[in-house]
Amino acid sequence: MRAISIQRFGDPRGLAVVDVPSPVPAPGQLLVATEAIGVGGVDAVIRRGTLGGYGFRAGIIPGSEVAGHVTAVGDGVDPAWTGRRVWAFTGVGGAYAEQAVARVEDVTALPEGLSPTDAVTLGSSGPxxxxxxxxxxxxxxxxxxxxxxxxxxxxxxxxxxxAGAAAPIAVTTSSPVRGDRLRALGATRVLDRAGEGPGSPAEFDVILDIVGGPDLPSFVDRLADNGRLVSVGVVAGFPPDDLGAKLITSFRRSRSFATFSLDTVPEPTRNSVREAQFAAAVRGDLVSVVHETLPLVEAAEAHRKMDAGEVFGRIVLTP
Ligand SMILES: NC(=O)c1ccc[n+]([C@@H]2O[C@H](COP(=O)([O-])OP(=O)(O)OC[C@H]3O[C@@H](n4cnc5c(N)ncnc54)[C@H](OP(=O)(O)O)[C@@H]3O)[C@@H](O)[C@H]2O)c1
Structure with a gap:
């Protein structure tokens, strides 16, 4: 089958089209013929070689979510899955390919009316x-x-x-055009990347942080009394080592810093939220924002666009 592999960590030119044997589903796994492959921010972080601690080696196939239909099942998996349209989490890697394997507990059936492209835009990010x-x-x-x-x-x-919020929902973004698009999705205050802008609240009860990087401590300073900052991603790299000092020196404010990973949520709990979100998307209550669909062989171009900051929402690859 055709796949994309990281031949060299660093810039997107390290991604290459390769021919590799199709994976065989192990016990407890399904084989999915991919129809849509999500290009996530984490894929770029891995490709750059800046995500330490996982021991990635050159030659890995990147990507972690696909949608398509099941073509084979491993031992112990109900054969009734065969032929079904599914969304699947492939683990850290294995998704940028014409076929991918996933554990049955990491698979969610697609409802009628949800396209594979929408599924890989919502399937991981929604939960x-x-x-x-x-x-x-x-x-x-x-x-x-x-x-x-x-x-x-x-x-x-x-x-x-x-949905139902009465208080400000602020966002950071890099351009007014993106700000307008976020307003259309429910944001009520649009701030620049430094967190400044018209009507910006001085402090927030909750900050969801997908960026990390050197500026993260300045956002800890923007927490209200009893405020909570949850770090979900590190698209700008890891924060400075002395981040904790911000919290300790402002201890009278009872602020909290936490990390969050979906890995800590049991699969059945994740799957039931994903099913509910897929159903909401079919009803039109949740919008999937697809920046662009590109052929699988243009994965390097997809990563170039991500690195250039051109992407709003998600790029989807199709085999
Ligand atoms: N916690 C979990 O369970 C979990 C699961 C999956 C992924 N992740 C993590 O989530 C992150 C990817 O999320 P995503 O795909 O939603 O993000 P993304 O699309 O890669 O980036 C989100 C936005 O951050 C802004 N940004 C990029 N670089 C920046 C910088 N240097 N400074 C300030 N803002 C910057 C950009 O918007 P503007 O240009 O508009 O500012 C960009 O659109 C990764 O770190 C990944 O590891 C976490």
Whole structure:
């Protein structure tokens, strides 16, 4: 089958089209013929070689979510899955390919009316946004800042928080055009990447942070009393080592910093939220924002666009 592999960590030119043997589903796994492949911010972080601790080696196939139909099942998997349209999490890697394997517990059936493209735009980012807001104990009426809102996780967080919220929902973004698009999805205050802009609240009850990087401590300073900052991503790299000092020196404010990973949510819980979000998308209650669809062989171009900051929402690859 055709796939994309990271031949060299660094810039997008390190991604190459390769011919590799089709994967064979192990016990407990399904084989999916891919029809849409999500290009996530994490794929770019891995390709750059800046995500330490995972021991990635050159030659890996990147990507973690696909949608398509099941063509084979491994031992122990109900054969009734064969032929069904599904969304699947492939783990960290394995998705940029014509075929991919996934554990059966990481697969969600697609409802009638949801395209594979929409599924890979919502399938991972929707549950991340949902459980990250829950992790922050975000409740209606609280003020929220979504930092790095123009990616697929931020876009979902804005939509989920906006449903029924009375207090400001602020976003950081890099351009007025993106700000207008985020307003259309439910944001009520559009701020620049530094968190400044007209009507910007001085402080927030909750900050959902997808960006990280050197500026993260300045956002800890923007937490209200009892405010909670939940770090969900590190698209700008890791924050400075002394981040904790900000919290300790302002201890009279009872602020909290936490990280959140979907890995800590049990699969059945994730799957039921994903099913509910897929159903909401079919009804039109949640919008999937697809920046562009490109052929699989243009994965390097997709990453170039991500690195250039051109992407609003998600790029989807099709084999
Ligand atoms: N917690 C979990 O369970 C989980 C699961 C999956 C992925 N992730 C993480 O989530 C992140 C990717 O999320 P995503 O795909 O939604 O994000 P993304 O699309 O890669 O980036 C989101 C936005 O951040 C802004 N941004 C980019 N670089 C920036 C910088 N240097 N400074 C300030 N803003 C910057 C950009 O918007 P503007 O140009 O408009 O500012 C961009 O659209 C990765 O770090 C990944 O590891 C976490």
């Amino acid at each position: 991340v946004a949902h459980f990250a807001l829950a992790h922050a104990h975000f409740t209606e009426g609280e003020s929220l800042l979504v930092r790095g809102a123009a990616g697929s996780i931020g876009i979902m967080a804005v939509q989920l928080a906006a």
